[in-house]
Amino acid sequence: MIQIIRDKININALLAAVADPAAGGIDIFIGTTRNHSDGKDVLELEYEAYQDMALPMMRQIADDAKERWGVMKIAVVHRIGKVPVGEASVAIAVSSAHRKEAFEACRYIIDTLKKTVPIWKKELFADGSKWVGERP
Amino acid sequence: MIQIIRDKININALLAAVADPAAGGIDIFIGTTRNHSDGKDVLELEYEAYQDMALPMMRQIADDAKERWGVMKIAVVHRIGKVPVGEASVAIAVSSAHRKEAFEACRYIIDTLKKTVPIWKKELFADGSKWVGERP
Amino acid sequence: MITISVKLFAGIKDIVGKDEVELSVADASPVAEALASLAENNPLLRPWKNHVRFAVNKIYVQPDHLLKSRDEVAIIPPVSGG
Amino acid sequence: MITISVKLFAGIKDIVGKDEVELSVADASPVAEALASLAENNPLLRPWKNHVRFAVNKIYVQPDHLLKSRDEVAIIPPVSGG
Numbered sequence: 001m002i003q004i005i006r007d008k009i010n011i012n013a014l015l016a017a018v019a020d021p022a023a024g025g026i027d028i029f030i031g032t033t034r035n036h037s038d039g040k041d042v043l044e045l046e047y048e049a050y051q052d053m054a055l056p057m058m059r060q061i062a063d064d065a066k067e068r069w070g071v072m073k074i075a076v077v078h079r080i081g082k083v084p085v086g087e088a089s090v091a092i093a094v095s096s097a098h099r100k101e102a103f104e105a106c107r108y109i110i111d112t113l114k115k116t117v118p119i120w121k122k123e124l125f126a127d128g129s130k131w132v133g134e135r136p
Numbered sequence: 137m138i139q140i141i142r143d144k145i146n147i148n149a150l151l152a153a154v155a156d157p158a159a160g161g162i163d164i165f166i167g168t169t170r171n172h173s174d175g176k177d178v179l180e181l182e183y184e185a186y187q188d189m190a191l192p193m194m195r196q197i198a199d200d201a202k203e204r205w206g207v208m209k210i211a212v213v214h215r216i217g218k219v220p221v222g223e224a225s226v227a228i229a230v231s232s233a234h235r236k237e238a239f240e241a242c243r244y245i246i247d248t249l250k251k252t253v254p255i256w257k258k259e260l261f262a263d264g265s266k267w268v269g270e271r272p
Numbered sequence: 273m274i275t276i277s278v279k280l281f282a283g284i285k286d287i288v289g290k291d292e293v294e295l296s297v298a299d300a301s302p303v304a305e306a307l308a309s310l311a312e313n314n315p316l317l318r319p320w321k322n323h324v325r326f327a328v329n330k331i332y333v334q335p336d337h338l339l340k341s342r343d344e345v346a347i348i349p350p351v352s353g354g
Numbered sequence: 355m356i357t358i359s360v361k362l363f364a365g366i367k368d369i370v371g372k373d374e375v376e377l378s379v380a381d382a383s384p385v386a387e388a389l390a391s392l393a394e395n396n397p398l399l400r401p402w403k404n405h406v407r408f409a410v411n412k413i414y415v416q417p418d419h420l421l422k423s424r425d426e427v428a429i430i431p432p433v434s435g436g
Contacts, residue, residue: 011147021171021222027242028164029235031436035157047435050363050428053412054435078435086157090436099165103243106163110235110436118409118428119435120364131365133432136401167354183353186281186346189330190353214353226354246354254327254346255353256282267283269350272319 001075002059004049004119009077009088018073018095025099027106031090033083037132042123047080047089050118054078057117061109069105071096076109078119089121137211138195140185140255145213145224154209154231161235163242167226169219173268178259183216183225186254190214193253200248201241207232212245214255225257274299274341278306282349284324287316297339303328304335306345324349356381356423360388364431366406369398379421385410386417388427406431 001017011028018026033045062074075093083089092109096102113119121132137153147166154162169181198210211229219225228245232238249255257268273296285291288310297305303326311317326333327346339345355378367373370392379387385408393399408415409428421427 011151015147015166019168019222023168023222024170026164026166026168028162028166029239030151030162030164031235032155032159032162032231034160034233048364048367049435050361050409050412050430053409053428056412086155086159095168097170099167099243099246103165103239107235107239114433114436116414116433117435118363118430118433120431121434121436122364131368131431132434133364134405135365135432136405184282184285185353186279186327186330186348189327189346192330250351250354252332252351253353254281254348254351256349257352257354258282267286267349268352269282270323271283271350272323 001077002055002062003077004051004055005077005079006081009079009091011091014075014077014091014093017075018093020072020095022097023072023095024097025102026093026095027099027102028091028093029106029110030088031110032088033085035085037123040125042085043126044085044124045083045089046122046124047078047083048120049078049080054117054119058113061112065094065105065109069096069101071101071105074105074109076113080119137213138191138198139213140187140191141213141215142217145215145227147227150211150213150227150229153211154229156208156231158233159208159231160233161238162229162231163235163238164227164229165242165246166224167246168224169221171221173259176261178221179262180221180260181219181225182258182260183214183219184256184258185214185216190253190255194249197245197248201230201245205232205237205241207237207241210241210245212249216255273297274339276306276339276343276345278310279344279346281346284317284320284347284349287314299341300338302336303333303339303345307347320349355379356421358388358421358425358427360392361426361428363428366399366402366429366431369396381423382420384417385415385419385421385427389429402431
């Protein structure tokens, strides 16, 4: 289950996607939108993706993690469009025979996704908005 | 939210318990019952707890994690009684401003819980049952 | 002599057939005496000596921890929660 | 000359005011020429030169990667998903 969606992320759907009777553990990471940034109140977040590139990259990252840690099933879902404060912008679930591998693979996936996958976040404030990330 | 319960664990309830508008990430670990053990088919698991000791220990482990990693909110729920294969026996959720701390605190909690909290698991096979853990 | 309650769990509970027993032991006995005393009448418990931990009033203690009257002792076989 | 499509995102899309443009560049131009060419008419884009990555046909490439006709170029400002 590798998806970019505009609706609210359904954690139960991710859990169902990675469930496996041979799994001993599932690690899930959920990225949530924070209500402040550099001391300013964030009212809302908005995400944009280069979907045709982002989806295959997300699939590749999941495949790499599966091979490297020998985990069982992986789900990666990123939400785009407006995301209210406190709601999930990304969710990753990894099932594994043993918990160590589930934790490490899950962490690898979110770290790699944040560094490489072409998705952008805009913070909306009362007095304007700002794309997040290093800029000139 | 620190609980020992006999019903199915509700992951959404854990998520709601750790939600925080200042949180940037939530890590959740779910321990699920496996369908095999030492090459034998496991039909069902049964958990027993020394509740009066286990609950305060779970609370203490969560408090230690909160102090050590500065995370926001923690939920720890362990199920006891019969747990069908594939269902969650334990779930831990940790919300944090930053994801690194959420992952590390969550892993600390499950590792410490498994090593120290007085809860026991019995595996039920077609031809008998066995308490898990080192024995004479 | 003092009276203590001893809680039993998992494999040890199955051997004894009860989840709690009352024992009379000498005042200031070490907590390990709780298992030794039960093992006198039940040889199946003897090999467990080096495989259990003890708790007194819901806190782990060393085997030489000294008991008082009305202590709640628990014999804790290797845990396997999670 | 060859024709390429150039996809624009986030801050760069806002500056250009479009999410995709077609450009004519010399055959076998380096992909970095896509940004340079747009910056000729739009000085606001010039400081971005050292802050973007390029993708060709949905794969990251180095700035000196050479373009072919109908390539789908993307100018990728620093990503911030997650």
